[in-house]
Amino acid sequence: MIRFLKSLAGFLACFRALTLLAAPLPEEGNWGFETATQGQATGWRQSPEYPYDRVESTPDAREGGSAAVELVFENPDEGAQAHYYGECPISPEPDVDFRVSVWAKGSGRLALLAYVYGLADHAEKFLRSIPFRPEETPGGGSIDVSPEWTQHHFTIPAADLPREPFSLRIVLAATGTVTVDDLSAEAN
Numbered sequence: 021m022i023r024f025l026k027s028l029a030g031f032l033a034c035f036r037a038l039t040l041l042a043a044p045l046p047e048e049g050n051w052g053f054e055t056a057t058q059g060q061a062t063g064w065r066q067s068p069e070y071p072y073d074r075v076e077s078t079p080d081a082r083e084g085g086s087a088a089v090e091l092v093f094e095n096p097d098e099g100a101q102a103h104y105y106g107e108c109p110i111s112p113e114p115d116v117d118f119r120v121s122v123w124a125k126g127s128g129r130l131a132l133l134a135y136v137y138g139l140a141d142h143a144e145k146f147l148r149s150i151p152f153r154p155e156e157t158p159g160g161g162s163i164d165v166s167p168e169w170t171q172h173h174f175t176i177p178a179a180d181l182p183r184e185p186f187s188l189r190i191v192l193a194a195t196g197t198v199t200v201d202d203l204s205a206e207a208n
């Protein structure tokens with residue numbers, strides 16, 4: 021029995037090591053915006069509280085794909101935000117930095133947020149929004165988007181994530197006119 025438990029512990033340690041190495045985003049999340057329904061990326065939606073001027077699926081995709089999403093939020097009032105979020109829940113490791121990358125091009129700025137939900141009582145309950153920290157500007161905030169497709173890297177430090185079980189949704193907060201494609205999770 022003890023031997024069995026030891027081997028089980030070994031297996032679980034391996035499994036954990038594997039998940040730390042690579043925690044891919046759930047496949048069903050349409051992270052490349054390849055599928056659209058009535059001109060809108062499937063599985064993504066605008067926040068009614070933080071609307072864009074316009075969001076639509078565009079064929080102007082990064083190499084290897086046939087669609088991306090164009091976010092338009094021109095001349096916002098001071099401090100105003102527009103949110104476009106993936107409906108697919110993500111459950112990152114609670115004690116590991118959560119790193120994602122995204123491709124963008126256009127004219128404007130892009131920030132990433134996470135809507136974070138607690139999972140007490142087997143129900144998701146919205147807790148708060150957490151900003152990702154861009155690798156280019158570690159102090160926080162948004163990154164400058166250039167006219168050429170460029171991959172940008174964002175992190176939520178483990179210390180910013182809840183201790184209790186949680187899930188999150190990725191939120192794209194852009195100003196100007198920014199086309200986004202191919203989100204992915206990154207190994208730590």
Ligand SMILES: [Ca+2]
Nearest residue numbers: 052081085087
């Ligand atoms: Ca795509």
